[in-house]
Amino acid sequence: MAELLEIIMIVSFGASWPLNVIKSYKARTTKGKSIAFLLLIFFGYIAGITSKFVNADYMANFASKWYVLFFYVLNFLMVGADIVMYIRNLKLDKERENEANK
Numbered sequence: 001m002a003e004l005l006e007i008i009m010i011v012s013f014g015a016s017w018p019l020n021v022i023k024s025y026k027a028r029t030t031k032g033k034s035i036a037f038l039l040l041i042f043f044g045y046i047a048g049i050t051s052k053f054v055n056a057d058y059m060a061n062f063a064s065k066w067y068v069l070f071f072y073v074l075n076f077l078m079v080g081a082d083i084v085m086y087i088r089n090l091k092l093d094k095e096r097e098n099e100a101n102k
Helices: 002-027 033-054 056-060 061-099
Strands: none
Touching: 002 061, 033 056, 033 061, 056 061
C-alpha cells in the first residue's frame, strides 16, 4: 500500500512537469520562475532516487518494483529540462535587455 501511495504522489507531481516545461519554452522569459525552487525540487528527486538504491528491501525486489524508480527518474528529467529552459530563457532575457539598452 505504501508503494502505491508513493506512486500516486510521484505521478501527481510528475503530471505537471511536462506542462511546465512547455510553458517555459513558449514564455521565453524567466519572469515568474524561481531557479532556487527548481534546484530544490531537482535535488529532492536526486535524494528520492538515491533512497531507492540504498534501500536493501527495494533493491532485493527491484525486478517487480522498477516502476517506482522509473517515475522518480522521469520527474527528475522533466525538472532538469525545466532548468535547461530557465537557463535558455535567462539568456533570452539578457539579450532583450541588451537590445533595449542600445
